[in-house]
Amino acid sequence: QVQLVESGGGLVKPGGSLRLSCAASGFTFSDYYIDWVRQAPGKGLEWLSYISSSGSAIMYADSVKGRFTISRDNARNSLYLQMNSLRAEDTAIYYCASPSSESRYFAHWGRGTLVTVSS
């Protein structure tokens, strides 16, 4: 079955950097685009970034544009999010989410990884 597992979260100081990973299994990773979505504690969902199946097309939310970089390694079935210049408001659970053969929405989600930005 489809599995997405995020890792790399933790406590970081304002202005610091962190790299998140998402390991995918149970499907042909290279056939699907995939996104990052976050959720601040007790808040709603915020779409962050998209990368096409080949990596040739990338989109970002304005809130992270210029600070975060999405990438993927199809040979390793992995998705990444490089986060620089982190702010307190970036504190959230970060999810990777992918479509399915049935739906072009976020049909599959990982359990998320918590990023805390605090001094």
Added chain:
Amino acid sequence: EIVLTQSPATLSLSPGERATLSCRASQSVSSYLAWYQQRPGQAPRLLIYDASDRATGIPARFSGSGSGTDFTLTISSLEPEDFAVYFCQHRSNWPRTFGQGTKLEIK
């Protein structure tokens, strides 16, 4: 950016009752709208996509309707496990956005 506004913010109902949740878009999203359920401590789960199609494994008591700017998620008869937070989300253009959520709580 398309803003999705969900109402009500909180809905208090009893098991067995019918729930009607609303999502209004600031401009037309055609039928490119999905609904998700999120239980405490869990990742969201896709319920409905393209406004009215049930995702695989989703019970028939969940249904979606609407197009353009006004959408509805209906749960025909609430089960105990349905009490959760529900979000709508569009994929009409960039950026993708979510509604702020409706919390469905036990009355």
